[in-house]
Amino acid sequence: MSVGRFRAGVAGLLWSPSDGRCLMLRRSGDKDFAPGAWECVTGRVDQGESFEQALHREVWEEVGVRVQVDFIIGTTHFYRGDPHPENELLGVLYGCSLVEPADIQIDAEHSEFRWVSAAEAESLLREGGRDTRWIRLMVARSELLRRQIPPGLIDTWHETGFEL
Numbered sequence: 001m002s003v004g005r006f007r008a009g010v011a012g013l014l015w016s017p018s019d020g021r022c023l024m025l026r027r028s029g030d031k032d033f034a035p036g037a038w039e040c041v042t043g044r045v046d047q048g049e050s051f052e053q054a055l056h057r058e059v060w061e062e063v064g065v066r067v068q069v070d071f072i073i074g075t076t077h078f079y080r081g082d083p084h085p086e087n088e089l090l091g092v093l094y095g096c097s098l099v100e101p102a103d104i105q106i107d108a109e110h111s112e113f114r115w116v117s118a119a120e121a122e123s124l125l126r127e128g129g130r131d132t133r134w135i136r137l138m139v140a141r142s143e144l145l146r147r148q149i150p151p152g153l154i155d156t157w158h159e160t161g162f163e164l
Helices: 051-063 118-125 133-148 151-160
Strands: 007-016 021-027 041-044 068-079 088-097 110-116
Touching: 007 051, 007 068, 007 133, 021 051, 021 118, 041 051, 051 088, 068 133, 068 151, 088 133, 110 118, 118 133
Parallel strands: 007 088
Antiparallel strands: 007 021, 007 041, 021 110, 068 088
């Protein structure tokens, strides 16, 4: 087997501190991959860009807001489509907070958005028969981390970020 290159991606689960809901986005029906599927903010890391820079850029492009990065939910390895080297990505999943959830303005990549509870997200993500295990785990782990991470540690990450 030949050794290839990995592409990198980011995902940001946006959370509203005022009501504890998270943002779900529906992919536009004309997308080449998973049209109509529910997701969070996702995107690829551009050449020369850090994971956090990519996250902030993708959030701005997709929903038109600035967020605070609260914690890293986890990492992932996946194929965007068939399991071929050109579809392979490594990803970092972030939990983010947004103080003004009313400011959301989706771009053309998405047809609608909803602020939902974790239980509502679970139900929404089971629609359509797609494999949504990764995002359902992301929502569940985010809920767990929000309850267990000390607020002072999240404040530190707001100040310092995660990049070394």
